[in-house]
Amino acid sequence: MNFLEGFMAVVVRNTKRTDLELVDALGEFGVATIHEAQGRTGLLAARLRPIYRPLRIAGNALTCEVAPGDNWSIHVAVEQAKPGDILIVTPTSPCDDGYFGELLATSLIARGVRGLVIDAGVRDVAELTAMGFPVWSKVINAQGTVKETPGNVQTPVVCAGAYIQPGDVIVADDDGVVVVRRKDAEKVRAASQVREDNEQEKRRRLASGELGLDMYRMREKLEQRGLRYVDGFDE
Amino acid sequence: MNFLEGFMAVVVRNTKRTDLELVDALGEFGVATIHEAQGRTGLLAARLRPIYRPLRIAGNALTCEVAPGDNWSIHVAVEQAKPGDILIVTPTSPCDDGYFGELLATSLIARGVRGLVIDAGVRDVAELTAMGFPVWSKVINAQGTVKETPGNVQTPVVCAGAYIQPGDVIVADDDGVVVVRRKDAEKVRAASQVREDNEQEKRRRLASGELGLDMYRMREKLEQRGLRYVDGFDE
C-alpha cells in the first residue's frame, strides 16, 4: 500500500507477462467460451461495450488507475507498454469522462498495444473506428480530463467488478471482456478447446432438429423438480 | 396458480395461435404504427433493443419464464415451438445474465422460430448476427447460466412491463417490440392500414413545405390553451 509508505502512486516495472503464443491461443476462443471454461468466473461487468463491432482481441493486461476526471496516469502507462498488451483503465471512483482519444491511441499503436478496456468514457470514437483501434468502454463522452493526480500503474486493480493483475490475459469480443489468471492460462486454454470441440457436435445435432431436452437427457430431472405438462389453458 | 397445486412449474401444450397469414399482415407495419393503431398500448419497455439493425419480424408469442441465472426452461420451451413463433423470455426476478446463445438459436431455427425477445441478457452476438437470428434483449452479456429450476412455459407472462399471452402476436423492429392480443389482431391490422394510408398523404404535404400547424388546424386550439407569440427576446 504505497500511500502508507509516504508516496501517492507507484509504477511497477518489469512485471511478468503471459507468453504471447498462449495469449493468442486463448484469443482463438470467444469470451463466453473462456468464461465457461474457467467456471463462469473472470467476467468484467456488462456495462463495458465495444465502440464498434465485430471485434475480438487478446493481450496481456497493462493496468492503470486514474483519478476521477484525470487521465495523467494513462500517459505514464504508455511507457510501460509492451507489444501484445491491452491497456486496462479503472477510475478510483466512478467517472464517465472521456479519458482517452485519438492521440493516446496513436501512441499506444506505436508501442504495439492491441486495444483498450476502460471502465469510464472514451472520445474521438469516429477516429478510433477509422484507425481500427479496439476499445471497450462504459460510455462515449467528449468530456475532457485534467493532469493533476498520478495513479498506480501495473498494480493489481479491480476493473468493472473483476480483479486483474498485470500480465493476466484479457480476451475481449462483442460479448464483453474476460480476464484469465496468468498461472491458469494454459489450463483455461485446454478447457476452452474441450468445450469448443463439444459444441461442434452439439451444434450439428441441434441443427438437425434434435431437442436439447433429449440430447442433455433433461426430462426425468425436470419431472423430479416439479415440472408438469397440462393442456389448453383457457384464460 | 401451479405452485398452490403442488408443483413448481407448468408447460401448457396445444395453446391457440394467431393465423400466420394475419401475423404476417401485421408484420407489414412498423411497431410505432401498430402501437398507435391499438390506442398506444402493448409496447414493451424501451430497454429491449435489437442486437443488430435494421430488423423487423412478426410472430406468435411462445412464452417462457426463467429463474434468475437459470435458462433451463428455455430448453423446455424449444419443444413447444411451432413455425412462425417468437420466443418471449422473462426472468422471475430482474437478471442481466446471458441466457441465450448460438446453440439455442440453432435449435430454434431448426423449429422455424423467427426470433427472440428477452428481458435479460444474450451472448454470442457476433455469431447470432452472422446467422441472421433476430434478438431483442435488455443487455449483451457473456455471463452463463445454470439449469436447476424449471419455469413456466406457455403461460401468460409480464415481459418488460407488457402482459403477453401465448399466441398473441409480437411485432418487433428497430423501434422496439409490441404485443397485439390474439382476439384483436384483425381489428388492429385494419386500423394500422388506415393509419398508414393516412400517413402517405400527410408525408406528401409536409414534404412540400405545408406546416403541421395548418394541416392539423392547430392554431386556434393553441391560442385557447394559452400560447402567445412575442418578438425578439433580449437575454
Next chain:
Amino acid sequence: MNFLEGFMAVVVRNTKRTDLELVDALGEFGVATIHEAQGRTGLLAARLRPIYRPLRIAGNALTCEVAPGDNWSIHVAVEQAKPGDILIVTPTSPCDDGYFGELLATSLIARGVRGLVIDAGVRDVAELTAMGFPVWSKVINAQGTVKETPGNVQTPVVCAGAYIQPGDVIVADDDGVVVVRRKDAEKVRAASQVREDNEQEKRRRLASGELGLDMYRMREKLEQRGLRYVDGFDE
C-alpha cells in the same frame, strides 16, 4: 416568465442566429475539440447518442420545450425553423416517450433543418436512418405522445444539463453534442483551429514512438506529485 404574465407558453419570433458561415466553420471541428477550445464547457450529457454513425453536423439552436408525453410544441417550432437550424427538444420533466418520427423529420427537412437533438425518445429510426436525418436522443422508443399542452419555443432552455439560447451554435458528432454561445462563436472557432493545428504535430511525434511523458515534459512534475517507480511486484 410567461406563466406569471398569465399565459401558458410563448413562441419568440425573430431571434438572432449565428451567421451560417461561422456555424459551418465550427462544424469543421469535432465536438471534443470545441469543448476543449472553450475551456471544457458546453457539453450536453453523454446520455444523448446518435441514432446512426458516423455523423457530424453544426447549426443554429432552435429551442423547444415539451410537456411529458406531449409533442405539440414541436409542431409549433417547425414554423420558426430557418435553414441551418438544429432543433433542440427538452422535456419539462424527464420522459422517454418517442416524441419525434418520420413525419416531423419530413417537415423539418422541407424547411432546411439539419438535425434534431432531443433529451427524450425518438421513433421511426429505420426510416430516419434511410432518410439520412441526423438525430441525437436519450433513447429509441416507439411510444407515442399527445397534443394537449403547449410549451415554449425559442426561449432559453436547459437541455441534457446544458444551458442553450436560441441562435447559439450546436455541433454534434459521434462523441456527443456541444453548445457554443453565439457571442463566443468566433473566438471558439479560432481557439479550435489553434488546438487542431497543435494536434497535427503531436500526432506525428506520438506515431513515431515519442512518449507523451517526454513530449509534455511530465516527468519532474509527476515525481513532485509523489509518483515512484518500483520493480517486480510479487503478488
Next chain:
Amino acid sequence: MNFLEGFMAVVVRNTKRTDLELVDALGEFGVATIHEAQGRTGLLAARLRPIYRPLRIAGNALTCEVAPGDNWSIHVAVEQAKPGDILIVTPTSPCDDGYFGELLATSLIARGVRGLVIDAGVRDVAELTAMGFPVWSKVINAQGTVKETPGNVQTPVVCAGAYIQPGDVIVADDDGVVVVRRKDAEKVRAASQVREDNEQEKRRRLASGELGLDMYRMREKLEQRGLRYVDGFDE
C-alpha cells in the same frame, strides 16, 4: 380493448372485491411470507419504496392508469373507491412526476382507502407522513401534472412488473408490495400461516445456535454439488 371500440378510456364499475375479513387475515403476514407462500410470485418491482417506515397494510386493488405527466384519472378513481381499497396507479409510459399529494390523500381517506401504490412520483411527503397516509412510490418528486388525458380505471393493469386485476389483494410493507389473486386469496392465507408456523420453530433452533446446514440437512447435497472444504488459504 376500449380504443378499438371508439373511446379513449373506460371506468369499470361494480367490480368484485375480496372479502375484507380475508384481506385483513392476509395483512397479518409480511410481504416476504406471502410471496413465498404463493411460490415466489406476485411481487412488484423493488423500486417501489414506502415514504416512511415501518408500515404494513392490506387492501383490495383499485386500479388506475395514468398518462405521463397527467393525473386526471386518479380523480376518476376516487369515486370508485370503497373502504378497504388500496389505490394502484401505473403510468402508460414511465414517468417520475409527482402525481399525488396531500389533497388527493384527503379525498381517499374520506372514502376509506388504506393507502397508495404508485409506479411513479409522489409529493407532499411531509404532509402525507404527518397524516399517516401510507404510500409506496418509485420516487419523491414535487413535479406537478396536468389533467388532459383520461386513463382506464378498474381494468387489469401491469404495475411495476406485476399483473393486477381489480379486487386482487394487495399487501405492502417495508420490504415491498405483493399482489394475491382474488381467487387464490384463501389458499395463500392458509399457506402463509403454515409457513409462519414453521418459522417459529426454526427461529428458536437457530437462536440456540443450531446450524441451518444441520437443521435443513444440507451437508450431503452440498458435497454432491461439488462443495469442498480446504484449509488455510495462503494469499
Next chain:
Amino acid sequence: MNFLEGFMAVVVRNTKRTDLELVDALGEFGVATIHEAQGRTGLLAARLRPIYRPLRIAGNALTCEVAPGDNWSIHVAVEQAKPGDILIVTPTSPCDDGYFGELLATSLIARGVRGLVIDAGVRDVAELTAMGFPVWSKVINAQGTVKETPGNVQTPVVCAGAYIQPGDVIVADDDGVVVVRRKDAEKVRAASQVREDNEQEKRRRLASGELGLDMYRMREKLEQRGLRYVDGFDE
C-alpha cells in the same frame, strides 16, 4: 466566458441577493406549491434528496462549480457566503464523490449559511444530522476529493437540470428543491399565497367526502375526451 479571456475560473464578488424578508416569506410555502405557483418551472431533478427529514429551508443561491473529484472551489465559495445563503454545488461533469463533510459545514454555519444543495455526494451524514445542517444531495458517499482545479463561484450554473443565478431564491424541503428567479420572487410569493389559500377550502371539502370530479366540474370534459363507464368486467 472566462476561459477565453485567459484564466481558468472566476469568483464574482458583490452579486445581488434577494431581500431576506422576501426569501423567508417564500420559505413559508412548500416546494410543490412554489413550483406550481410559477407555472411548474424551476424544479431541480428529483435525484436530489434530503439527508434527513423533515426539513424545509429557504435562502439565496450561492453558486459553486466543482471539477470531478475536486472540492477546492467550495473552500473559495465559503468566503463569499453571507447570512441567509444556501450553497449550490454542481460538478462540471457528473461525479458521485463525497465533496462535503462536517468541517465544511462547520465553516458554513459560522458564516450564517442555511444549508447545502449538491448534485453529487456528501459524507459525514451522521455528524451533519447531529449538527442539524440541512443537505440535499444526489448520493451519500465517503469518497474524498482533491484540491487541484479551481472552479467558478457565483456565476450562473446549471444544477440538477435547473438554471440558477447567484441571488436567486432556493427553497428546499422533503419533496425536493426549487429555484425562484430573483426578479420574480415577489410575484411568486403572491401567487403561492393565492394557491395556498385556495387549497384550504379544497381540503375542507374533500375531507367532507365531496368528490374532485364534482368540485372541479370534470365530468362533462371527461366524457368529451372519450371516457366511458361500463359494468362488471368478466376477466
Next chain:
Amino acid sequence: MNFLEGFMAVVVRNTKRTDLELVDALGEFGVATIHEAQGRTGLLAARLRPIYRPLRIAGNALTCEVAPGDNWSIHVAVEQAKPGDILIVTPTSPCDDGYFGELLATSLIARGVRGLVIDAGVRDVAELTAMGFPVWSKVINAQGTVKETPGNVQTPVVCAGAYIQPGDVIVADDDGVVVVRRKDAEKVRAASQVREDNEQEKRRRLASGELGLDMYRMREKLEQRGLRYVDGFDE
C-alpha cells in the same frame, strides 16, 4: 481456482483474522476518516446503504459468494463465522433478490456476527431493524432465493468494486463501507488517529469563523492555477 481442479466451490477453513482489539480500535473512526487515512482506497461502492441509521460497526470480513437468486452458500458461511465477524456477500453476477432475512440474522447473532454487507437485496427489514441487526445492502427486496448452487466461502472476493480477503477489517457506518487490509490495519489505525487529532483543531478554528482559504494557505496557489476575482456580473 477451484473449478479447474474439478469441484464447484470451496470453503476455506481456519483463515487468519485481525485481532479484535485492533478491529475495535479501527471502529472508533468513521468510514470517511479511515478511507482518507489509507490514501483514499478501500471504499465499497456507494450503492451499499444501511437499512437504518445511525449505525457504525467494525469486524473481520467473512466472505461469501452467491449465485444469482441462490443463497445456499450463506448457510455454509454461517458455520465458518466467529465472534466479531461481518458477513460479506457478493453475487457472481449482479442480482437484486432478497438473499437474507430474519432467520439468517438470528443464526448469525447466535454466532457473534456483528452485521451484514451485501451487494444485493435484503428482506425482513422491519424485523432486522427491531432486532438491531446492522445491514448494508444495494436494495431492499422481498424476492426469495433458491438453494441449488454452492458458492465459495472465505476466498478473496470483489464486493461492490472492492477487493476483500477473509480477515481484512471492515468498517461500516452511515457514509458507507470500507475495507482495511489485515496487514495494514495497525498503520491505518495510527494514521486515522493522526487525522482525527488534526481535525479537532481545524474544527475549532473553522467554527470561530476562520476561513479554510487562510487556514490551508490556499490563496497563492489558487491564483497560480488561474482563479480571478471580478465584480458584479451583470446578467
